[in-house]
Amino acid sequence: MSDMSNLETDGVYIATDGLSYDYNGVTAVSKVGITVAKGQIVALIGANGAGKSTTVKMIAGALKPRTGRVLFGGRDITGMPAHKVVQQGIALVPESRLVFRHLTVLENLQIAGHLPRSRDRMKDSYDHVFQLFPRLYERRAQHAGSLSGGEQQMLAIARGLMTLPDVLILDEPSLGLSPLFVGEIFKMIRKLNQEGMTILLVEQNVHHTLAIADRAYVLEKGRVVRSDTGRAMLADDAVKKAYLGMD
Amino acid sequence: MTATPRKLFLAFIVVLLAIGAVLPGYVSPYHTRVVMGFFMFAGLASAWNILGGFSGYWSFGHAAFFGMGAFGAAKISTALGAAAGSPAAMILPVAGATLIVAVFAALIAYPILRLRGIFFAIAMLGVSQVVTELVNNVSWIGGGVGVFMPSPVPAGTRPEVFYYYIFGALLLLIILVTYAIRRSKIGYGLLAIREDEDTAKMLGVPTEHYKIASFVLSGVLVGILGAVYGYSLGYMSTGSVLRLDIGLNMIVFCIIGGIGTIWGPVLGTAIMLFITQVLLSGFLDIHLMITGGIVVLMILLMPSGVLGFFNAKRWIRFRERAR
Numbered sequence: 001m002s003d004m005s006n007l008e009t010d011g012v013y014i015a016t017d018g019l020s021y022d023y024n025g026v027t028a029v030s031k032v033g034i035t036v037a038k039g040q041i042v043a044l045i046g047a048n049g050a051g052k053s054t055t056v057k058m059i060a061g062a063l064k065p066r067t068g069r070v071l072f073g074g075r076d077i078t079g080m081p082a083h084k085v086v087q088q089g090i091a092l093v094p095e096s097r098l099v100f101r102h103l104t105v106l107e108n109l110q111i112a113g114h115l116p117r118s119r120d121r122m123k124d125s126y127d128h129v130f131q132l133f134p135r136l137y138e139r140r141a142q143h144a145g146s147l148s149g150g151e152q153q154m155l156a157i158a159r160g161l162m163t164l165p166d167v168l169i170l171d172e173p174s175l176g177l178s179p180l181f182v183g184e185i186f187k188m189i190r191k192l193n194q195e196g197m198t199i200l201l202v203e204q205n206v207h208h209t210l211a212i213a214d215r216a217y218v219l220e221k222g223r224v225v226r227s228d229t230g231r232a233m234l235a236d237d238a239v240k241k242a243y244l245g246m247d
Numbered sequence: 248m249t250a251t252p253r254k255l256f257l258a259f260i261v262v263l264l265a266i267g268a269v270l271p272g273y274v275s276p277y278h279t280r281v282v283m284g285f286f287m288f289a290g291l292a293s294a295w296n297i298l299g300g301f302s303g304y305w306s307f308g309h310a311a312f313f314g315m316g317a318f319g320a321a322k323i324s325t326a327l328g329a330a331a332g333s334p335a336a337m338i339l340p341v342a343g344a345t346l347i348v349a350v351f352a353a354l355i356a357y358p359i360l361r362l363r364g365i366f367f368a369i370a371m372l373g374v375s376q377v378v379t380e381l382v383n384n385v386s387w388i389g390g391g392v393g394v395f396m397p398s399p400v401p402a403g404t405r406p407e408v409f410y411y412y413i414f415g416a417l418l419l420l421i422i423l424v425t426y427a428i429r430r431s432k433i434g435y436g437l438l439a440i441r442e443d444e445d446t447a448k449m450l451g452v453p454t455e456h457y458k459i460a461s462f463v464l465s466g467v468l469v470g471i472l473g474a475v476y477g478y479s480l481g482y483m484s485t486g487s488v489l490r491l492d493i494g495l496n497m498i499v500f501c502i503i504g505g506i507g508t509i510w511g512p513v514l515g516t517a518i519m520l521f522i523t524q525v526l527l528s529g530f531l532d533i534h535l536m537i538t539g540g541i542v543v544l545m546i547l548l549m550p551s552g553v554l555g556f557f558n559a560k561r562w563i564r565f566r567e568r569a570r
Contacts, residue, residue: 062449086451094449100442111439114432115451163451 011037012074013167013198014059014090019068020222021054028054030222031068036167041189041199043209043230045243046219052202053095055219056169059200060092061085073166087117091165095172095202097156101145105136108144108155112162121164129158132188150181157188168192169200174208186212206243210234267415271408279407285520286414287472288496292504292512293421294468295497297428298461300507303441304360308371310494311378312348312466316473317480317488318382319344321394331397334409341474348470349463356459363444375494383485390485396478410479417475418513421468425509428464433457441507469497503545505554514553 014036021029029051036042044052057063059070061082069078072088080088100108109129113122130137133154139147144155153173160168170189174182186208193199193212203209210216213230218239226239233239271279291313299305323340330336359370382390400409428434436457439447448454477483496519504515522541527534549556 060449062445082448083451083453086449092449094446098443098446100439100446102442103438107435107438111435111447111452112450114435119432159450 013038013072014200015071016055016059017069017071019055019058019070020066021051021058021063022066027222029058032219032222032224034217034224034227036198036200037214038198039193039196040214041193041201041212041230043213043216044200044202044219045204045206045209045216048204050219051222052219053171054222056092056171056200056202059085060090060169062092086163086165087115089117089164089166090169091160091163091167092169093156093160093171093173096175097149097152099144099147099152099155099159102143105140105142105144105147105155108159109162112159115163118162118164122162125162125164129161132161132191133158150177150184153177153181153185154188157185161192165197167198167200169202171202172204173201174203174205182208206239207234210239271405271411276405276407279405279411281520281524283407283411283414284524285516286411286418287476288500288520289513289516290414290418290421290472291469291493291497292500292516293418293425294465294472296501296506296512297425297468298465299498300501300512301428301434301437301441302458302461304363304458304462305368305498306371306465307368307494307498308373308375309466309469309497310489310491311371311375312352312469313473313476313493314375314378314382314485314489315348315351316341316344316470317477317483318388318390318394319347319470320474320477321396321483322388324396325394332400332402334399334401336397337399337475337478341471344474345467345471348473349467352463352466353459356462357455360455360458360462375489375491379485379489382489390489393482393484393487395482396480398481399478406479410475413475414472417472422509422513424464424468428461429509433460437461438507499542501552503542503552505552505556508552508554511552511554518553 012035014034016035017033019029019032020027028049032051032055034042034044034055044055046052054063058065058068061077061080061084064079069076071077072085072090075088077085077088082092100111103111109126110122113119113125118125130140135151136154136158139151144152147155157168157170157173160170173185173189177185182205186205189199189201190212201209201213210230210233216228216230216233217224218226218233226233228236267282270282274282291309295306295309320337320340320343323343324336327336327339355374359367359374362370382388384391398406400406428437436447436452436454439450439452440454440458444454473488477488480487500515500519501512502515503519504513505511519538519541523534523538527537530537
């Protein structure tokens with residue numbers, strides 16, 4: 001019995017318990033509990049304003065939860081400031097990219113590579129991200145603001161990878177991208193996962209997301225209303241109706 | 248081969264240094280004083296740039312640090328009763344004034360850096376007004392009636408030459424500090440804060456610590472310049488050092504040259520002082536009006552400064568190749 005529970009906590013990277021948040025009294029997230037196990041792609045899906053971004057911001061330390069706990073590898077990191085959470089090994093790639101527009105691609109990467117946990121391996125990290133995104137290498141001396149939307153998204157992800165995270169959280173990586181780039185981003189997410197990266201993915205592009213997710217949580221008005229494997233959800237009529245526009 | 252542009256640049260700097268080292272022997276006292284003023288203002292602009300240029304926190308109140316350095320040195324040198332004519336007598340008062348500025352900056356840093364953008368700028372303006380009023384009205388400080396400082400200039404040395412070399416050395420020091428910061432992880436962190444503070448935090452930049460460090464460092468460097476400037480005046484009252492135009496000039500020179508770059512503040516100071524003090528020295532009655540016109544024109548034509556105007560991309564490629 002105790003062996004079983006040990007095994008479970010060993011494999012679990014992120015676990016939240018009763019996580020809640022409100023913006024000036026308006027509940028955004030209510031008692032959300034999710035777990036992300038090592039090597040998985042876990043998806044948070046749901047409509048606009050369902051509380052997906054708020055949830056991952058609490059995990060990454062950008063917001064302080066009103067109640068609840070965030071455990072990372074068994075340690076309590078609730079309320080830890082964002083710059084220390086990164087140091088623990090959780091990198092959040094924020095929504096709508098937010099690259100440093102007036103800095104070059106290289107400088108953008110360098111800032112993230114300076115963490116104590118990552119600076120000794122900065123050379124390897126450059127090689128890794130440039131191999132993942134050859135286009136960024138071509139554009140390394142350009143200002144990030146001059147990149148296309150898709151390239152900026154690549155840069156935002158590459159920047160997150162420079163911190164050498166154990167878990168990469170991607171908040172709406174396909175938002176506002178052309179269909180061609182959306183496909184590329186999902187291919188890249190899958191490739192990263194196959195290399196061993198654990199990924200927590202927040203998405204509105206439900207079809208693509210469920211196709212690659214090991215596990216998915218559906219959020220509605222700040223609550224988890226369903227959780228299952230990605231495959232099971234894809235086949236689920238209710239999910240199809242609500243999010244895929246199919247009857 | 249690949250390092251040629253960098254070698255050229257270094258050679259250029261060495262030539263400038265050599266010219267600077269012997270210049271006072273060849274030009275008039277007036278022009279020595281003009282170049283001395285350039286050293287001081289370039290130092291002020293570069294020091295302001297460490298906070299305003301790198302982290303994007305525009306302080307409109309750096310004159311407070313300048314005046315505090317000057318009056319701090321004056322109080323300490325009076326208390327020590329140092330004899331005139333000895334440069335070594337400057338050391339303790341300047342060091343003491345530096346410490347005063349550092350403690351003051353560290354005390355106000357945390358609360359004031361919680362404000363962003365225009366609110367920070369205005370709060371700093373308020374700080375400089377409060378410091379000005381205190382220096383002016385607290386009779387112990389003596390800004391209202393003025394204070395004397397014993398001249399540390401050794402006998403036989405011309406004062407403008409003496410201060411020429413001190414301000415020259417301080418400018419070099421400040422440029423080296425700026426350079427070191429820009430190339431360090433703190434420098435990159437400050438740039439990230441300027442671009443997007445919340446995202447910087449998400450990438451592991453300890454934004455609070457970096458902001459406070461650059462605020463204190465920037466203030467301290469300005470304070471040192473203020474202390475030496477006080478000595479160079481010999482007698483000063485509140486209005487000699489706690490001047491709004493000093494605080495504004497630092498900003499204007501940075502904008503003209505290229506804010507957030509290493510050489511922009513130096514270049515901007517050189518351009519503006521050359522125009523106002525050399526070209527327009529014959530038009531004293533209208534020179535401020537012309538200066539104002541030039542500032543407006545430059546900002547309209549070159550919003551990212553002279554350095555920014557000459558193609559940011561070329562600079563980056565230049566640096567890439569130099570590596």
